[in-house]
Amino acid sequence: MKSVVRHVTLNCGAPHEPYDLALFWSQVLGHPVDEEDVPGDDAVGLAPPEGEGPTLLFVRVPDGKPAVRNRVHLDLQPELSRDAEVERLLALGASFVDDQRTEDGKGWVVLADPADNEFCVERSAAERAATKDDDEDEG
Structure with missing residues (x-):
């Protein structure tokens, strides 16, 4: 079962x-x-x-989001590049929370939806394939 x-x-x-x-x-x-x-x-x-x-x-x-980090959140893998998707989501009304991008281009960006639910935007499959890193630990 x-x-x-x-x-x-x-x-x-x-x-x-x-x-x-x-x-x-x-x-x-x-x-x-x-x-x-x-x-x-x-x-x-x-x-x-x-x-x-x-x-x-x-x-x-009945209540708003407590001022603590989400215990569960969504990790998004966009079709676009990570950075282009972050810009698109900010234009839709998401808000910026934290930047976990690294100098080598890896990492993720933490955003929040209009109700303050946090989520991460990871690199696209194409970006991961370009560095042969699809198993890296992301958001």
């Missing part, structure tokens, strides 16, 4: 709305907001293409 991950849940505390946060992540990942979810819902999901992992679920909570 085994279990599968059905959802990865991100809390959405006031004044942030789950639907708005889902729209942000829809632009980040290119996955549509679940067609049954509407603005004002307490839980809103992103529907990934079949076989592409669990649904991201954005759930309304």
